[in-house]
Amino acid sequence: MNGTVLIIGAGGVSRVATTKCAMNTDIFKKIVLASRTKAKCDEIANDIKNRQHVEIQTAKVDADSVEELTALIEKVKPDIVLNLALPYQDLTIMDACIKTKTHYIDTANYEHPDVAKFEYKLQWEKDEAFKKAAILGLLGSGFDPGVTNVFCAYAAQNLFDEIHEIDILDCNAGDHGYPFATNFNPEINLREVSAKGRYWEEGKWIETEPVAVKMVWDYPKVGPKDSYLLYHEELESLVKNIKGLKRIRFFMTFGQSYLTHMKCLENVGMLGINEVEHNGVKIVPIQFLKTLLPDPASLGARTKGKTNIGCVISGLKEGKRRKVYIYNVCDHEECYKETLAQAVSYTTGVPAMIGTKLVMEGKWSAHGVFNMEDFDAKPFMDELNKQGLPWEIIEMNPDESFEVK
Ligand code: NDP
Numbered sequence: 001m002n003g004t005v006l007i008i009g010a011g012g013v014s015r016v017a018t019t020k021c022a023m024n025t026d027i028f029k030k031i032v033l034a035s036r037t038k039a040k041c042d043e044i045a046n047d048i049k050n051r052q053h054v055e056i057q058t059a060k061v062d063a064d065s066v067e068e069l070t071a072l073i074e075k076v077k078p079d080i081v082l083n084l085a086l087p088y089q090d091l092t093i094m095d096a097c098i099k100t101k102t103h104y105i106d107t108a109n110y111e112h113p114d115v116a117k118f119e120y121k122l123q124w125e126k127d128e129a130f131k132k133a134a135i136l137g138l139l140g141s142g143f144d145p146g147v148t149n150v151f152c153a154y155a156a157q158n159l160f161d162e163i164h165e166i167d168i169l170d171c172n173a174g175d176h177g178y179p180f181a182t183n184f185n186p187e188i189n190l191r192e193v194s195a196k197g198r199y200w201e202e203g204k205w206i207e208t209e210p211v212a213v214k215m216v217w218d219y220p221k222v223g224p225k226d227s228y229l230l231y232h233e234e235l236e237s238l239v240k241n242i243k244g245l246k247r248i249r250f251f252m253t254f255g256q257s258y259l260t261h262m263k264c265l266e267n268v269g270m271l272g273i274n275e276v277e278h279n280g281v282k283i284v285p286i287q288f289l290k291t292l293l294p295d296p297a298s299l300g301a302r303t304k305g306k307t308n309i310g311c312v313i314s315g316l317k318e319g320k321r322r323k324v325y326i327y328n329v330c331d332h333e334e335c336y337k338e339t340l341a342q343a344v345s346y347t348t349g350v351p352a353m354i355g356t357k358l359v360m361e362g363k364w365s366a367h368g369v370f371n372m373e374d375f376d377a378k379p380f381m382d383e384l385n386k387q388g389l390p391w392e393i394i395e396m397n398p399d400e401s402f403e404v405k
């Protein structure tokens with residue numbers, strides 16, 4: 001490895017990951033940032049140059065085009081491509097990596113723009129091609145998926161003999177002061193939240209109506225928050241990879257105002273993903289909505305409060321019942337000070353850099369397509385503590401719950 005990383009996409013997550021790569025120049029000797037709008041790459045590169053005095057090269061690329069990507073990768077010759085564009089670009093970027101025999105890392109499951117559904121199938125199917133090219137494809141190196149998978153792997157490898165139940169709990173208690181805005185790409189966020197919920201129990205997937213299952217969870221250092229059951233992509237790989245699992249669920253917090261706005265927008269058709277004609281122009285309602293909403297990257301300066309994302313894991317250790325809560329708490333304003341981005345981008349961009357760092361250092365090494373829990377969790381957990389996302393573990397009484405009844 002020569003220490004070159006090519007980062008694709010120039011949104012909030014990319015801003016954090018690029019800034020963090022620039023804080024680890026002993027590993028990342030050359031950083032190239034490319035996206036559809038080169039001006040956004042230049043803006044991030046200039047901010048980093050002003051604050052950290054590190055030069056970032058920039059380029060324009062349409063990541064829907066395998067040819068354009070291949071030409072750029074052949075020119076830059078990176079060791080690793082870090083995909084921080086949208087989930088729609090996963091397959092084209094993976095194909096360009098296969099063609100050029102370059103390691104691939106992303107933070108989000110492939111989605112087709114016309115189908116509001118995500119699954120690993122099409123990415124896992126590239127395993128053979130990745131093996132043949134002798135490269136690693138590391139899927140989902142964000143926070144959730146990403147760190148949540150690593151927390152589960154750490155528990156499986158170090159804390160339990162058998163894991164029976166996992167609840168992933170994602171709380172964003174940040175306040176940006178707008179009546180309605182999303183903390184990451186609005187199209188991806190609203191498609192995820194307005195979809196049916198799903199969890200896995202005793203070998204079966206159980207479907208629930210959108211945001212129909214609610215509990216109040218008392219998040220350490222944040223407090224009690226309404227939390228709703230959602231389907232989330234790490235459930236698919238964890239069900240496959242954590243042996244002996246009996247149940248896994250995912251909950252995310254939403255305020256009442258967010259849900260009321262979302263319901264209204266859905267009821268009037270603004271979350272639609274199919275084209276409609278308006279005054280002779282074809283538009284996709286959810287994409288038009290994205291144009292109207294605040295850019296998530298602009299929320300950083302105004303967001304106050306904390307996030308708490310973690311996993312409550314229970315099972316057996318040496319024949320005795322055990323339950324642990326592993327989580328990270330992140331402060332929006334601290335994140336902004338360090339990277340000019342809010343905590344949702346920060347908690348995704350830092351693990352994206354860490355996954356890339358471990359592959360660059362050869363600490364995580366394999367040929368084929370893998371999820372985060374396939375690797376030794378320890379080096380990743382160590383890096384979280386060093387790179388700005390320290391974690392804590394609470395040893396719980398096996399009958400205890402932080403659910404507020
Ligand atoms: P943004 O929408 O802020 O940024 C996406 C970037 O990708 C934009 O710069 C955009 O370009 C660029 N892009 C889009 N299409 C193309 C294309 N065809 N070619 C080149 N560049 C393109 O998103 P975020 O930064 O919020 O999110 C980035 C990724 O992180 C997403 O995949 C998201 O799902 C994922 N994510 C993962 C999380 C996790 O915990 N695992 C949590 C949060 C997000 P332009 O500027 O021109 O629009």
